[in-house]
Amino acid sequence: MREETAIPAAPHRVAVLVMDDVLPLDLGIPAQVFIAVPGAPYELTLCGRTAGSVPTAAGFAVTVTAGLEAVRGADTVVVPGYAPHLRELPQDVLAALAGAHARGRRLVSICTGAFALAAAGILDGRKATTHWQYTEELAARYPRVSVDPRVLYVDEGQVLTSAGVAAGIDLCLHLVRRDLGARTANKVARALVSAPHRDGGQAQYIKRPLAPDTYGVTLAPTRTWALTRLHEPLTVPLLAAHAHMAPRTFARRFVAETGTTPLRWLLAARLDRARELLESTGLAVDHIADRCGLGSPSNLRLHFRRTLGTTPTAYRAAFAPTARPNSAQAHTPTTATGPPAASPSRTGTTHRDPARTVIVIDPVRTETAGLAGIHPRVGPGADA
Numbered sequence: 163m164r165e166e167t168a169i170p171a172a173p174h175r176v177a178v179l180v181m182d183d184v185l186p187l188d189l190g191i192p193a194q195v196f197i198a199v200p201g202a203p204y205e206l207t208l209c210g211r212t213a214g215s216v217p218t219a220a221g222f223a224v225t226v227t228a229g230l231e232a233v234r235g236a237d238t239v240v241v242p243g244y245a246p247h248l249r250e251l252p253q254d255v256l257a258a259l260a261g262a263h264a265r266g267r268r269l270v271s272i273c274t275g276a277f278a279l280a281a282a283g284i285l286d287g288r289k290a291t292t293h294w295q296y297t298e299e300l301a302a303r304y305p306r307v308s309v310d311p312r313v314l315y316v317d318e319g320q321v322l323t324s325a326g327v328a329a330g331i332d333l334c335l336h337l338v339r340r341d342l343g344a345r346t347a348n349k350v351a352r353a354l355v356s357a358p359h360r361d362g363g364q365a366q367y368i369k370r371p372l373a374p375d376t377y378g379v380t381l382a383p384t385r386t387w388a389l390t391r392l393h394e395p396l397t398v399p400l401l402a403a404h405a406h407m408a409p410r411t412f413a414r415r416f417v418a419e420t421g422t423t424p425l426r427w428l429l430a431a432r433l434d435r436a437r438e439l440l441e442s443t444g445l446a447v448d449h450i451a452d453r454c455g456l457g458s459p460s461n462l463r464l465h466f467r468r469t470l471g472t473t474p475t476a477y478r479a480a481f482a483p484t485a486r487p488n489s490a491q492a493h494t495p496t497t498a499t500g501p502p503a504a505s506p507s508r509t510g511t512t513h514r515d516p517a518r519t520v521i522v523i524d525p526v527r528t529e530t531a532g533l534a535g536i537h538p539r540v541g542p543g544a545d546a
Contacts, residue, residue, distance in 0.1 A: 173202065173203060173204060173205035174203055174204050174205065174237050174238065174341070175204075175205045175207070175235060175236045175237045175238070176192070176196055176204050176205065176206050176207070176236060176237065176238045176239075176240060177207050177209050177228075177232040177233050177235070177236035177238070177239045177240070178192050178193065178206065178207070178208050178209065178239075178240045178241075178242065179209055179210070179233060179239060179240065179241050179242075179255070179258075179259070179278075180208055180209065180210045180216050180224065180226050180242065181210075181216075181241075181242075181244040181251070181255075181278070182210075182216060182217055182244070183217055183218065183219045183244050183245050183246075184216065184218050184219065184224070184242055184243070184244050185218070185219050185242060185243040185244060185245065185273065185274075186218045186219065186220050186222075186224075187327055188242035188243040188272045188273050188275070188326075188327065188330055189208075189218070189224065189242045191242070191272060191327075191330040191331055191334055192206075192240045192242070192270075192272070192330070192334055193206060193208070194354065195331065195334035195335060195338065195350060195354065196334070196338075198350045198353050198354060199338055199342065199346065199350055200346065200349060200350075203341075203342065207227065207228050207232045207236070208224070208225075208226040208227060208228070209226050209227070209228040209229060209230065209231075209232035209233060210226040210228075210229065210230075211229060211230060211252060211254065211255060212229040212230075213226055213227055213228050213229050214226065219244070219245045230254060230255065230258040233258040233259065233261075233262055234258065234261065234262065236262065236267060237267060237268065238267065238268040238269075238270060238337075239259065239262050239267060239268070239269050239270070240270045240271075240272070240275075241259070241269075241270070241271045241272070241275035241278045241279060242271075242272050242273070242275050242330075243272055243273030243274040243275050243293070243326070244274060244275070244278075245274070247274035247277045247296060247299075248277070248299065248303070250281075251278055251281055255278070256278075256281055256282040257282075259278065259279065259282040259284060260282045260283060260284065263282070263284045263320070263321070266320065267320075268320055268321075268322070269284055269320065269321050269322070270321075270322045270323070270324075270333065270337070271290075271292075271322070271323045271324065272324050272326075272329075272330035272333065273292060273293045273324065273325065273326040273327065273329075273330060274292055274293060274296060274326075275292075275323075276290055276291070276292040276300060276323045277292070277296075277300060277303075279321065279323065280300060280303070280304040280307055281304075284321055285304065285306075285307040285321065285323070286304075286306040286307065287306060287307075287308075288307065288308065288316075288318050288321055289308045289309075289310055289316045289318060290307050290308065290309055290310070290316055290318075290321075290323040291309065291310050291311065291312075291313050291314075291315065291316050291323050291324065291325055292309070292323065292324075292325060292326075293325050293326035294311050294312075294325060294326075295326075297309050297310075297311035298311070313325070314329040314332050314333070314421075315329055315332060315333040315336065317336065317340075322336075322337070331354070331356055335347050335350060335351055335356065338350055342481070343437065343441050343480075343481035344434050344437035344438050344441065344481075345437070345438045345441045345442055345481075348434070348438065380419065381405055381412075381415060381416055381419055381420075383405075384401055384404045384405040385420075385427070387404055388401060388404075388428065388431070389431060392428075392431060392432050392435050392453075392454050392455040393452065393453050393454065393455050394455065395455070396428060396455070398412065398413055398424050398425065401416075401424055412424070428455075429465065429469075432454045432455045432456055432465075433454075433456075433465060433466070433469060433470070435453070435454040435455075436450050436451070436454040436456065436462060436466075436474070437477065437481075439453060439454065440474055440477050440478040440481065440482070441478070441481045441482055447459045447462060447463075447474050447475070450462065450474070459474075462474055
């Protein structure tokens with residue numbers, strides 16, 4: 163499991179690399195998420211092979227203000243999806259991506275942007291994902307990549323990949339949570355009217371649609387009700403009773419609607435609540451364990467270690483308002499569910515220099531682009 167680190171005081175430079183025929187929605191995701199973070203800890207740059215106008219897959223053009231030099235100066239480079247995703251990319255684009263990886267920068271892809279990372283050799287020997295429609299093509303073309311078609315995103319520390327569109331939002335919020343803590347990530351999610359957190363290990367899509375007589379039925383009220391009672395001993399039968407369903411029907415409907423089980427969803431919500439309390443209060447660990455429904459300090463520590471790769475005390479030191487950024491950034495590879503593994507962020511430590519995020523626009527229709535290397539105030543990884 164990976165341990166989060168704290169972002170330095172200087173802006174984290176994010177470069178979004180925009181390819182020709184970029185997918186507009188994928189391009190907009192990192193820009194919208196990162197500019198919504200309070201305090202402007204991210205410095206966002208849209209870049210392409212050269213500065214100027216870049217065509218999108220939707221027929222209109224976008225203007226990028228920098229060329230590939232922005233990739234070389236970024237802390238995080240995000241590659242949105244593009245079309246067609248199997249086309250050959252320019253060598254200077256691939257060299258820029260490979261160079262950023264060699265320098266320890268964070269690399270992120272959204273949807274078919276994973277094909278660009280794979281073409282640059284960055285995904286060799288790693289777990290990765292992309293839109294479920296293209297996972298077989300990614301695995302066939304790049305056999306050295308371990309492709310997981312089931313998950314929303316994969317966090318390998320220095321390299322992160324996501325499935326299509328909405329999963330790109332989940333990944334970018336995961337990066338904010340990893341860099342700045344759960345409280346900030348939840349504020350951004352509320353501003354975007356988005357779900358605060360979806361575990362990367364959730365299913366990309368629902369295999370069996372709901373029956374016609376269930377259209378319009380949602381378990382959202384029950385989930386909202388549960389979030390106000392995390393300190394109580396919630397069970398599937400209790401949640402089912404609130405939803406006026408039999409427990410088996412409720413559990414089946416819950417998975418169909420959220421892509422995860424009720425108990426796994428509850429654990430993620432409780433850990434998220436624990437993180438917020440660690441960041442915003444001086445409560446003792448035993449009181450926090452009680453308030454978020456995890457029962458005992460030992461149980462809280464167990465789940466923190468399993469899912470975040472750190473301890474409650476270390477998390478508080480990294481993300482409490484008075485805490486200084488950690489000097490050590492211990493990343494341990496993980497899969498779609500939580501903080502990634504060893505993330506060779508430059509020297510493997512947290513940096514105080516500006517964080518750069520670059521969006522690269524390349525003559526390929528990119529569906530999504532992700533941010534992969536923020537070092538401002540980062541702490542333990544994603545929730546379970």
